[in-house]
Structures are given as structure tokens and as C-alpha cells.
Amino acid sequence: MSGDLVVFDDVRKSFGEFVAVKQMNLTIGQGEFVAIMGPSGCGKTTTLRMLAGLEAPSTGEIRLDGRVMNDVKPHERDTPMVWQSLALFPFLSARENVEFGLRMRGVDKATRTSRAMDWLDRMGIAEFADRNVATLSGGQRQRVALARALVMEPQILLLDEPLSALDAHLVIRMQAVLTQLQRELGITFVYVTHSQSEAFAMADRVVIMSQGEIAQIGTPKEIYRAPANRFVAEFVGRNNILSGTVTAAEAGQARIATPSGTFTVHGTLTQGQRASFAVSADLVHVHSERPEAENTLGCRLLSEEFVGSVVTLFLESEDGHEFKVQMQERQLSQFDLKGGEALWLDWQAAHAHILDDG
């Protein structure tokens, strides 16, 4: 990672009254895999489209490799994109699709055919080169779309929810293909997605956006274990969030009184202030008897959810707050749960993460 490739400098984008992106400052390094994640309408796709030149910033500056890009037309940029809809040219064969960009750049026929074939081969779909793209499967079409962008040998590849149309098992395969490609080519990937698993599995850094603003930038681990604010904690999911008033504060430790009970957290807070904290569902433990621990809470079991060997329990405290606990299925078998029974939760104070926005 040598130097900054992309800089968003105070970029704002509005469509009439609607502000899609508010004051964005973001720097993306050379060779970095950055995922921009957020719910629909958070401005992530607009951000990507601005990078491709399909939207112009209302104010602020976007620089690519030091060059101000605001007024550069899309076709004068070298920022190929993989589209959510793939946007393959339906009247061309797989090979002709991959050749398209080279043809637009005036590359001669022999060269572009051999480069296109190299890429189709690399993506493992050389045998389908002369097939019409409409006759290919979803995964094969995905590979054509990737080859079509990468044959341009860009410094940066833009990806707009490219895997959202694929079956779950193909998504995992394509994730591996993408991360491997990114490492081999050493180019920057900017990947827009609403899927946490895709972003966390592939990206070096994740940018979380909410209502046109960056809510947090960090490595997947930072975002998962240390959400900056309530929005991130809720969006990343499987977090238990509690809010209350600080009743006691001393060296690096505080007690927060919430409607569900009073709990200890680690961190510097002042007495009397409002504070919120998040505890990840996999760091909360369940007991059938009240345990001797820092933070305990009585709950009633509402429901269970199985995904593979991981179980999520949904519980409710006396004041009606919902809690989530995640554990391995084999850990659960010791409880013999039928639903509705009273259980005890506990977590370590060190695992309660204080949120910035109180």
C-alpha cells in the first residue's frame, strides 16, 4: 500500500432537495480493498457513481491519483465498474463483451482478442467465449463482467453490489475469486454492498454510511468489536445495546443505570451523563441459575434461530428489552430449552463497548 489513490475532499452531492452525500472525506490507498456498506439510500452507490464520473459532485473535490476528476467525463476515466445488474451487452458474445472496452480504446483486433481470451481463460470460462451472454449461467455471467472490467488493466476497480444476484454458495466462491484477484493484481477495489458478510469477508477497510454520512471507517474487526455509535452497532447486528445514566465513575470504570438494570463498563465517563454501550451477542453467556458475575440479568426466552451450528437466542428482560445471545449448538444442548423459561445472562465489563453518541 503505497500512497493515496482516491481522495474525497469535502464532497457533497444533492439531487434537488435531496442530499445523497453530505460532506464526505475519505482517502483510499493504492492496492487497498475498501468496502462501502450501508442500508439502501445511504449514499453508497452515489459515492461509487461519482468515482466513475456518472454523477458530478455538487461541491467538493474528488481526486484520483492526484488528478482532480470533477469534470472528467466517464469515458475519459479509467475506472471500470462491475454493475449490480452486470450490464453485459446482450447482443454480443462473451468474448466480444470483454473486448468492448479495448475496442473503444482503439486497440487492434488481434491484440484485443488475445487479451480478452487471456482473461476469459483466467476466469475459467474460455470455453464459453463465443456463446451469447444470455445463454450463460449467473456465475459465468459474473465472470464475464469481471473480465470485461479487468481486461482494461485499471488501477482501480469499482464494484456495485456485484454478488447480490447470485445464489448463496456462488457468493462464497466469487468472494474467494475476488479477494485472490485483488491480491494478485495489487489494484484498488472499491466494493459497494449492503451485505455485512461480503464486506467483512473481503475488505481491508470498511466504510459504513448512513444518510449520506460516514458513520465509521475501520477494519472489519474494529467495526465488529468496537462500533463507534448506535447506528453502526445496530447495523452490524447481533449487538445488544443498552442506554442509561452514569451513576458512579472512577478510574477507567463506570456504572450505568439502565431500565434493565445497572451494569459496569470499562471507560472514562462522568457521573450523571447519558451513556450507551453495546455487547456483542457472542460475548453474552446464558445460565440457568444466577451466576456470580459483574453484570447479570434475568430474562425470559422468546425464540431460537439456527443458522448451521450457530444458535441465536432471543430473550426479553423484565422491562421488555430484547436481548440476543449467540452460541454453538453443542453449548445449547445442556439447557434443554422449551421456550418461555427464565434464564440468566452475564457478560464481562471489558466486553461492553461504550458508544460515542450516548
Place this chain on the structure above:
Amino acid sequence: MRSAVLWIYTALVFAFVFAPILFSVVFSFNSQRFPTIPLGEFSTEWYAKILADPDIWQAALNSLIVSSCTAVLATFLGFCTAYSDYRYRFRLKGAYLALILLPPTIPLIIMALAMLAWLSKIGMSGQLYSIIIAHTVLTAPFAMAVIRLRLNQMDENLEAAAWNLGGSEWATMRHVIVPFCRPAIIAALCLTAAVSFDEFAISWFVSGLNKTLPVAILEIVQGNIDPQVNAIGTFVFLISMSLIILAQIFLVGRQLKGHT
């Protein structure tokens, strides 16, 4: 039971629509002068007669020139309007579209009179190109409707994808938009050619001495009852039907293929 009723109903509708044409075809091969039953002998006399008539040949040539020029012009205009509708958002777009789609809703005879009045005012009536101008106005909306339908099926990112890969706006038009619309463009060419080829009222008013086939037919009928008309009619019908069927193949055939 219900499906039997439906079949009979459908057959009746088709019979109602096609019986007159069928009779015209049958009588065109009938040796008798008057279209009565029982029929006379099988004869190609009337075909021989029209093929020997230089006026008919001239009219056929005129019709061919008019319909092919009209098809090209109307399809070009139709494509441009359809694309401007697809691509741009602007004020009064609804009014713009309504205005474009207006000509076919005006009764032909009124349109023909208006065309005659206007073209003679600017000194352009009575020529072959007068018919071409008038027919272009009449048929461009059909071309626009057909091409617009196709453009609406296009992935909204397809054009941007071409720009993104280094295609300028013109290159994208040439290498993406036009190829994508090709089936609709061919269908529009066939359709507008067919409408122009058949059209009588406008041609009759603005053509002056340059007769097209429908005008020539009327002049024969005005004189007397002549089975030549059936022979010409059969030709015109065959050409128009072929064009319409071609248009259908390009429109519907491609759509079906697109769904697989």
C-alpha cells in the same frame, strides 16, 4: 366446452376479417368480368393485363420509392424521439410525447386536406416527395412507439456501462444503443413501409399526377368494374402482409428469445 366456443369465435373473427380479401384473391383468378358465383374458369388474364400496363408499373415504382423513403425517414425520426424520451427528463415531456403521438389520431381525410393546404402554400405539393413528407408525419409515431418499447426493455445501466468502458456518447450510440434496438428498428422499417404502401387518402390529395398503387386502383374502379383491381389488390395485400409479418417476427420473436 368453453374452449370450443372460443375456437369458433376466433375462427369467425378471422373469417370476418379475411373473407373479403380471400374473395378478392379468388376473383383475381376468375375469367369472368363480374365477381359473381358460380365462378368461371381459372385465368391469369387480369395479372397479364396489369403487368402489361405501364401506368401500373409507374404507380408500383412510385409506391416503392415513397414507402421505402418514408420508412427510412420515419424510423430515423421515431428512433430520435424514442431515445430523447428514454434518455432525458425535461419539462413538458408529457405534452411533447402527446404531440408526437398525435398524427395517427387525426382522421386521415382531415390530415390529407391539411397537408394539401400546407404543402401547396409552401409550394411543395403535387410531387412524389410531398407524399413522402406527409407519410413520414403519419408513420413516425408508429416507429417511435415500436422503438420506445424496445428501449424500455434495456438495462438502465447498459449505456453507462459503455461509457464506463471508454465509449464516448456517439460511440455508445453506434455500438450499444443502435445494436440493442436493431430488431425494433427493422420492425419499425417494415411497419412504416407497410402503412405508407397502403395509404390512400393522403397520397390521393397531395400526389398530384404522381399516382401510387392505391390511387391507381381507385382510378380503375372509378371507370368501371375491372377484375384488374383484384389482381393489384392481391399484390398490395401480399406485400403489406409480408412487411407486417416481418415486423412481428422481429418484435415478438426477439422478445421471446430475450426471456429464455
